[in-house]
Amino acid sequence: MYFLYKRLCVKGGMGAALLTQPDKVQQIVSALVKSVSIPVTCKIRILPTIAETVHLANVIEHAGAAALAVHGRLISERPQHKVHIDHIKAVAASISIPVIANGGCVDYINEYADIEKYRQLTGASSVMIARTAEWNVSIFRKEGLLPPFEVAKALLHFAVRYNSHYASAKYCLAQILHKQLESCEGKKLMSAHNLKDICDIWDLGNYYDEVEKMFSAREHELQIDRDCIPLGNSAKRSRLEAEQNEYGVWELPVQCAKNEIKCQDPPKSQLYCWTMKNRMKAPHYETVSRHSDCMFKSTVTVGDKKYSSSLWCKSKKLAEQSAAAVCLRAMALLDSKT
Numbered sequence: 001m002y003f004l005y006k007r008l009c010v011k012g013g014m015g016a017a018l019l020t021q022p023d024k025v026q027q028i029v030s031a032l033v034k035s036v037s038i039p040v041t042c043k044i045r046i047l048p049t050i051a052e053t054v055h056l057a058n059v060i061e062h063a064g065a066a067a068l069a070v071h072g073r074l075i076s077e078r079p080q081h082k083v084h085i086d087h088i089k090a091v092a093a094s095i096s097i098p099v100i101a102n103g104g105c106v107d108y109i110n111e112y113a114d115i116e117k118y119r120q121l122t123g124a125s126s127v128m129i130a131r132t133a134e135w136n137v138s139i140f141r142k143e144g145l146l147p148p149f150e151v152a153k154a155l156l157h158f159a160v161r162y163n164s165h166y167a168s169a170k171y172c173l174a175q176i177l178h179k180q181l182e183s184c185e186g187k188k189l190m191s192a193h194n195l196k197d198i199c200d201i202w203d204l205g206n207y208y209d210e211v212e213k214m215f216s217a218r219e220h221e222l223q224i225d226r227d228c229i230p231l232g233n234s235a236k237r238s239r240l241e242a243e244q245n246e247y248g249v250w251e252l253p254v255q256c257a258k259n260e261i262k263c264q265d266p267p268k269s270q271l272y273c274w275t276m277k278n279r280m281k282a283p284h285y286e287t288v289s290r291h292s293d294c295m296f297k298s299t300v301t302v303g304d305k306k307y308s309s310s311l312w313c314k315s316k317k318l319a320e321q322s323a324a325a326v327c328l329r330a331m332a333l334l335d336s337k338t
Contacts (some may be wrong), residue, residue: 016075022059029063039066045075046087057091069100069128088122100124105132112142134175152176153202160211174274218293233329242330249306250330256321285320298323
């Protein structure tokens with residue numbers, strides 16, 4: 001599915017298709033730089049000649065990009081093809097913004113010390129690592145690589161603690177065990193149907209059960225009808241008004257559920273459309289996590305005011321949707337179709 005989507009993007013003139021359209025690249029980057037308050041960075045593949053690649057890099061620099069990542073392969077080349085170090089080196093020598101070298105890490109980087117060697121080889125400011133890091137994230141460990149099974153077990157702890165979807169955890173673990181999928185653990189992983197099955201492979205079944213009990217307890221505490229304001233119940237919404245806390249943030253005890261944000265027009269979308277319609281800066285979200293129970297709370301800034309739910313949520317996504325719902329409720333826009 002990913003590769004089909006990728007091909008459709010290219011055919012639609014997006015992604016790598018822009019490599020041969022420097023004028024359009026210049027327009028897009030310039031527009032982004034003018035529209036946002038954060039640095040704009042770009043990532044490109046190389047073109048058939050060094051001169052063409054350097055020209056595109058210069059266009060991107062002059063358009064206002066803050067940094068440029070260069071994947072040293074042509075559009076048609078895949079991971080089995082050697083990376084073109086000379087192109088990356090030429091770009092790094094030709095522009096003044098930071099250049100991030102990407103591609104070829106499998107051939108050049110086997111341990112932490114190799115990262116600096118590769119950076120020097122390409123003349124880049126830094127190095128972007130993809131598959132090598134997916135296979136063993138301890139590539140960033142100065143003391144040396146850890147065994148794949150040890151890395152897998154550590155990742156599984158995080159997956160359980162932060163309630164990762166089992167398919168995501170399974171994919172990441174399969175990347176770590178890519179050379180050992182025929183082992184006993186590898187075969188069990190590929191046949192696993194849920195996160196509990198995966199935990200049992202590494203004797204983490206009890207840990208999984210403990211964390212699930214903690215999540216269930218927290219969910220039970222938060223299911224208080226008089227405090228929650230479901231999106232679909234206008235009667236309950238009208239009972240409470242937003243109050244400003246000691247930090248100047250407007251609060252309401254709103255907690256969005258997963259099924260409520262899967263609708264066609266969730267709170268974040270409604271709020272974004274309203275700000276665009278009124279020619280305002282897009283809403284800005286700041287989210288914090290509570291380490292004791294892995295719960296999240298988000299604050300959204302709209303104009304000169306801040307809004308947040310007084311309730312903690314199970315995920316960052318739900319926390320942001322809840323903050324947006326508070327803002328909409330405070331401005332009497334929750335039911336708006338803008």
